[in-house]
Amino acid sequence: MRIGVLTGGGDCPGLNAVIRAVVRKGVREYGHEFVGFRDGWKGPLENYTMELNLETTRGILPRGGTILGSSRTNPFKIENGVERIKQNLADQGIDALIAIGGEDTLGVATKLDSLGVKVIGVPKTIDNDLNNTDYTFGFDTSVNIAVEAIDRLHTTAESHHRALIVEVMGRHAGWIALHAGMAGGAACILIPEVKFSVDKVCEWVESRFKSNFAPIIVIAEGAIPQDGDMITKDSDLDAFGHVKLSGIGEWLAKQIEEKTGKEARTSVLGHIQRGGTPTAFDRVLATRFGLQAITAASEGDWGKMVALHGTDIVRVPLASATEKLKTVPIERYKESEIFFG
Ligand code: F6P
Numbered sequence: 001m002r003i004g005v006l007t008g009g010g011d012c013p014g015l016n017a018v019i020r021a022v023v024r025k026g027v028r029e030y031g032h033e034f035v036g037f038r039d040g041w042k043g044p045l046e047n048y049t050m051e052l053n054l055e056t057t058r059g060i061l062p063r064g065g066t067i068l069g070s071s072r073t074n075p076f077k078i079e080n081g082v083e084r085i086k087q088n089l090a091d092q093g094i095d096a097l098i099a100i101g102g103e104d105t106l107g108v109a110t111k112l113d114s115l116g117v118k119v120i121g122v123p124k125t126i127d128n129d130l131n132n133t134d135y136t137f138g139f140d141t142s143v144n145i146a147v148e149a150i151d152r153l154h155t156t157a158e159s160h161h162r163a164l165i166v167e168v169m170g171r172h173a174g175w176i177a178l179h180a181g182m183a184g185g186a187a188c189i190l191i192p193e194v195k196f197s198v199d200k201v202c203e204w205v206e207s208r209f210k211s212n213f214a215p216i217i218v219i220a221e222g223a224i225p226q227d228g229d230m231i232t233k234d235s236d237l238d239a240f241g242h243v244k245l246s247g248i249g250e251w252l253a254k255q256i257e258e259k260t261g262k263e264a265r266t267s268v269l270g271h272i273q274r275g276g277t278p279t280a281f282d283r284v285l286a287t288r289f290g291l292q293a294i295t296a297a298s299e300g301d302w303g304k305m306v307a308l309h310g311t312d313i314v315r316v317p318l319a320s321a322t323e324k325l326k327t328v329p330i331e332r333y334k335e336s337e338i339f340f341g
Contacts (some may be wrong), residue, residue: 002033003297004094005052007066008040008073008105012126012138013278014286015066016057018100021290023057030298035092040101041108042073044085047092061283064276074239075108082115089117096302098293100124102136104240106305107322113303120296121305121318122289126274129173129327132320133307137286142169142273143179149269150184150216157214163187163205163256163264167249169273170220171242173327176273177220178336187215188340190252192222192230193327201252202259207341209262219252221245246270288313 005022007015019036026032036052037043050056050068060067075081089097096118099109102125113119123130126142146168157164166186168176174191181189187208190196201217208215222245224230231247249266256264278286285308292306292313304315 001030001095001297002035002093004035004037004044004089004092004097005068006037006040006043006097006099007068007070007124008099008101008108009070010102010125010274011065011070012124012274013064013141013276014137014282015068015100015124016060016063017278017283017286018122018124018137018290018293019052019067020057020060021287022098022294023052023054025291026294026298027054030294032294032298035094036068039069039071040073040105041075041085042071043068044088044097045073045075045078045081047088049092061287062277064278072104072238072240074104076111077239082112085112086117096120096297098122098297102127102130103322103325106130106318110319110322113318118302119318120293120302121321122293123305123307123321126176127170127173128175129325130321131324131326132305132316134310135285135308137278137282137289138274139175140281140285141276141279142176143183144279145273145276146176146180146218146269147183149267150180150186150218153216153267154185154214157216160263161209161214163215163217163253163260163262165217165219165249165253165264165266167219167221167246167266167268169269171222171245172325174220174223174333175328177218177223178328178333181218182336182339184216184218185339186218188217189333189336190217190219190223191328191333192220192224194330194333195224195226197226198252198255198259202256204341205256205260205262217252219249221248223248
């Protein structure tokens with residue numbers, strides 16, 4: 001078979017590990033040929049390709065980002081986008097696609113599958129918000145990066161008797177904030193799923209100061225105050241209708257200073273959470289996803305996404321990945337509350 005591979009959406013550590021596993025097993029066990037499509041859906045749309053074989057995928061396991069490049073291109077928002085993709089796949093002699101992506105990329109893959117394109121999906125996102133998989137690769141790395149930042153912020157916050165706010169990624173799902181905040185001993189964790197009270201946050205801040213420690217507040221970029229709205233950077237929308245977030249940390253710091261008289265500062269971790277080498281956990285998860293994806297393709301099990309259920313790598317309907325967002329259940333959030341303040 002001749003199989004196209006692409007990575008779409010926000011990049012994340014582990015993408016190269018998937019590509020390597022797909023190609024390694026695909027060539028060695030099944031004798032497949034591969035074409036790398038560059039920059040997400042832009043690749044098949046514009047016939048923008050690179051060679052993908054044992055040589056071009058050697059040595060990439062620990063490398064962050066994606067050798068294929070990524071973009072947030074949405075072929076359904078481009079005139080004749082789907083027809084162009086189908087034509088380019090036919091011209092290149094491509095039998096099937098392996099699409100590695102999050103909500104948006106796999107949403108496109110699902111629609112293409114229903115239009116007759118043979119697709120297998122692989123779930124990636126640092127946000128861990130894809131449905132029907134216990135974890136996505138990239139999440140563990142970003143949590144570890146955030147925890148290292150929190151550990152460092154604790155010591156400087158204590159030296160200066162300041163409240164320090166760490167703004168992490170997570171538009172609608174607070175998984176990174178929850179895990180990083182729990183692992184980092186945060187004075188409180190604020191996530192998009194649960195609107196927060198500024199007065200309550202100030203109480204937790206004061207109480208942490210009283211115990212002679214400086215409070216670290218972990219807040220997801222999409223967290224919303226009880227009587228306010230999500231804070232956005234500007235009003236521009238990307239091809240999937242998303243706004244750019246960031247600013248809630250700064251906003252909260254001002255509120256804390258006004259209400260408690262204590263100095264408060266914000267660190268926005270931003271893309272640092274997505275860059276660099278994947279953790280061992282993410283390398284193994286991404287590799288196992290890649291191995292299962294190429295097996296599924298070789299068996300012609302189209303329209304599936306590989307997924308982690310417990311410790312097993314399974315196949316689930318591709319459409320189920322984007323049916324709903326996997327947000328933090330309230331009881332998971334409540335577990336962390338005992339440590340607030
Ligand atoms: O979807 C992954 C993600 O990192 C989100 O957590 C974040 O909101 C978004 O991408 C940022 O996207 P971009 O890098 O395109 O601004």
